[in-house]
Amino acid sequence: MKQITFDDIYILGNIVAENDLYRHYHYPEMLIRYDSNFIDFKKQPSLTELKKAEKYLREFHLRQGQKHVKFCFPENMQLERELVDYLNDSGYENGFLELYGIQPDQFPEVEDQPDIDIQIVTDKNFETYLDLQYKQDLGFGSEFARAKMDLAKRQFKEESRIMRVLAFYKGNPAGYVDVITTDKTAEIDNLTVVEAFQKKGIGSRLQKFVMDTYPDKTVILVADGEDTAREMYMKQNYHYLGFQNEVQKI
Incomplete structure (x- = not known):
């Protein structure tokens, strides 16, 4: 790596x-x-x-x-x-x-599930992405959710290196991920699965889509050091690359 x-x-x-x-x-x-x-x-x-x-x-x-x-x-x-x-x-x-990273061919095989449909976000489904993200971000307050939606609109028009991906479960919007690319990396960001659709393999399918889309890049992500998701990443063969302390005060 x-x-x-x-x-x-x-x-x-x-x-x-x-x-x-x-x-x-x-x-x-x-x-x-x-x-x-x-x-x-x-x-x-x-x-x-x-x-x-x-x-x-x-x-x-x-x-x-x-x-x-x-x-x-x-x-x-x-x-x-x-x-x-x-x-x-x-x-x-x-x-x-x-910080975690993985070579795409090291990601575990993911069983194909016909109930899960993965789509790149385009003009046709962008409003679906916005609506789903807005509902998820409401947990951080309506002001933040609106600002995040405005940000997504700006980036969708102006930022070509960000790919957005939607997951549907039996036709229902169920999750999404943003992928930020450079010459050598594809960074997974904003990976989200709606609570009602968790534990159905949607998060793994979203990640596998990233691996298949960028087989020649190192896929990276940043995890909260106190979040249980970090355990999942280790099981998925991600490599621990380092840590960074941060502090904030309101």
């Missing part, structure tokens, strides 16, 4: 400031999306550097009407104790992400 790092992961956002310590990502089209509006540290900051970056980001976000701050730290590096203590004492939520 080619060397893959978190630098290969797609970030929706513009770099609006950069120095030797960090990159500041900002996406004015979707201010509510924390993963597009944050500081990504290139190296572990000292406590003084962290506080300075925190002050800068808070003031920047407040000018934009944003109510959060978020930081990502260098991959495969545990935070120094004084940073952990400060972040905990300051009320930050701590988490970590894990």
Whole structure:
């Protein structure tokens, strides 16, 4: 497998400031999306550097009407104790992400199921995709769901390297996945199966479609380090490639 790092992961956002310590990502089209509006540290900051970056980001976000701050730290590096203590004492939520990758021919065989139909999203079924995604995103609030729908519309017109895929179960929209491609990778993102249709093999069929579509690329994905889905990826022969700590506060 080619060397893959978190630098290969797609970030929706513009770099609006950069120095030797960090990159500041900002996406004015979707201010509510924390993963597009944050500081990504290139190296572990000292406590003084962290506080300075925190002050800068808070003031920047407040000018934009944003109510959060978020930081990502260098991959495969545990935070120094004084940073952990400060972040905990300051009320930050701590988490970590894990990066996984697989060569498509290593993905397990998936039994063909006539009840499951996989379709690439086109003009003909885009509204079905939007409606299904909107209903799933309502769990994060109507404002976020609407913003996510507007984002999908913009990307569908402007972003050619993102392929969207729909899954139907007995004719009913049941799941979807977005695939972001580069010269060497195909990144699985937004993989979702409607709760009523889970445990029917839909998630595996969506992934297998990605494997078959991009047999010469390394397929990658980022999982929440505390999510049980990571266990499924390991069983599907994905390889663990690294982790990244992140914190945020509202």
